[in-house]
Amino acid sequence: MLVPKMLQVAATAAISLMVSAGSPALADEPIKVKVLIGAMFEIGENTGDRAGEFQHWYERYFSQSKPIPVKGALSPVYCNDDGVCGSVLGMGKVASSSSIQAIILSPQFDMSEAYFIVSGVAGTPPERGTIADVSWATWLVDYDLGHRWAPEEGEPGAPTFMPRKGYEKVRLFQLNPDLVGWAMQLTGKINLKDSESARSYRMRYPQEAAQRAPAVKTGTHMTGDTFFHGPGMSAQAQYIAKLYGADDYLITEMEAAAIAQVVQRTLGDHRLLSLRGAVNFDQGNPNETTLEHLDPAPGQTAGGFAETVDNIAAVGSRMVDHIVAHWPEWQKGVPPLPRQ
Template sequence: MKRLLLSAALLLSAGVAQAAPIPVKVVVVANWENGADTGDAPGEFQDWVEREHLDEKVPVRGAPDVVRRNKDGLYGLVLRHGVTDLAAFVLDPRFDLTHTYWLFTGISGVDPRVASVGSASWARWVVDGDEAREIDDRTVPAGWPYGLWAIGATRPNQLPYDANHFGSVTDMKQLDRAYPLNRRLARWAFELTRNVRLGDDDAVRKARARWTGFPEAQKPPFVLEGETLGALRYWHGEPRTQWARDWVSLWTRGQGRFVMTNMESQTYQKEMRAFAAQGFVDPDRIMVLRTASNFSEPPPGVAVTASIGDEGPGQVLAFDSNQRAGAPVLHELLAHWDRYRDHIPGRDDTP
């Protein structure tokens, strides 16, 4: 009897160990949340949890209380501990992520020349603004616009020509600071949502009136295409906005335009590319949607120190826009999974 029980236990454990991983269709990723995931003041995750009914918590080793899902198979992931949570989910052997679509979301500062607070932008590139050489702008050589330039170059607005990155890099590709997304997928998502009616707010509407001479900043929130620049430092002001426009144009070889600025998108895209290189995820199924909570510089006549960090009512509006603009894409993927599992939308071979 003991032998029979032992054999049964071994067979049971082998069956558990060999259980097929769960195929995950779609994951929406948020960066942070205020307090609880439901029922209080919202952060980047709460609108997704409540409106998409992400009612089931999914325990993940090393990332407690960060993953949820709904009955339709939509997963939600809030990165309370940054890349640690992302890695814990991706590396969990219970999940098959080889056909998974990812929507990385979040609020951002926006260039007032291209969009307004509350607007939502689908990115074609995520550009890394962290790794650069820097000197004080007050000490720059004559003719330089600012004291920021690419490692491996000799002045601003010049791509690297020397692969020596503190003596540690021999491949020029490692110096690239633009992470390309699937442009056809991004265009498909944009076309699907370009006419989505985004919310508005009286306080935000009143604040828009201060942006005389900036017609895009004075528009009600809308959906557009444009790049996101990630940098760990929280910069602000017209000179740095000009740097951001130049930096995005430089690294996308003039094909991209700066729209949104935030502090984490570059980190997560770098991590996702590492996972893709190991076969855990498909990089062609990654999307990035950022929504504007504030402008990247002050309105005319306002001091830069008086506007930095002033996200105010725009933050709640940006949370709302994120879910409104992103939801139709996720719903389409889930509703027609038989089509999109093997055919990425936007490709010429998509049925």
């Protein structure tokens, strides 16, 4: 019959038009990601106000990019035309790792060849670092996966931590030494910003490392949801790092080991970097208690926050720009380090 046939032809044409026009999620090719930058928080807007962890990245790479909502992620993803993407993942292990998993698994992106830079502010022990330092992680260690007890309930002077069996594969991650080597070769000599308030604050600490000008370093990043503080807890962090076979504990942060576990399970962690800037010491100076250092009086904070978040992006962008500019060499994996 003629009328039903005409209706059938019209319906087929309409379906064809819908498929060809399609929604972006169905019709568009996934964005091929070369580098994904993950920050943990932003203070206010992405630009135009006081900068948190993401603003300098946003202004360098994403000011012309539209937000891409991702189901399950804390914040939208921004991508530029060069394949550089970035997002605010959230603070702590759960928020950050769930966001990165949602982004990796989203069909809007092709992450199969992506490099990851987890970036943000952190603390450092005064024996090894100072305010406004920037550090590339060599190892990521989870501070929390074990047993703890009050010092008075154990042997005097003995450690108050014991690893829990069953977490061996998720408590320690060695990041690709060649990739870390590239990062240091490209960024190790960058002159970092500093502030008068940070220079003055450093002098409260007797340790030589604490009094030095900021620099780009490498070391173990310790991930813990608990904001541990004081010389005793700092010594415990170093004890755990050495117990697991990592190198010197240099950074205390809250996310990287959890993010590494997600990246490792989905894509492999050989393209992962952790980049942190020190905005506080993990303990007070000899003239203050731990509680006094945790809750400082007005005007007694470390200073240098603005300079540190700028330093993080300045250091990290050198690595991002190199990967993108030399993508044919980096696409299939980390190239061999050139001889110096």
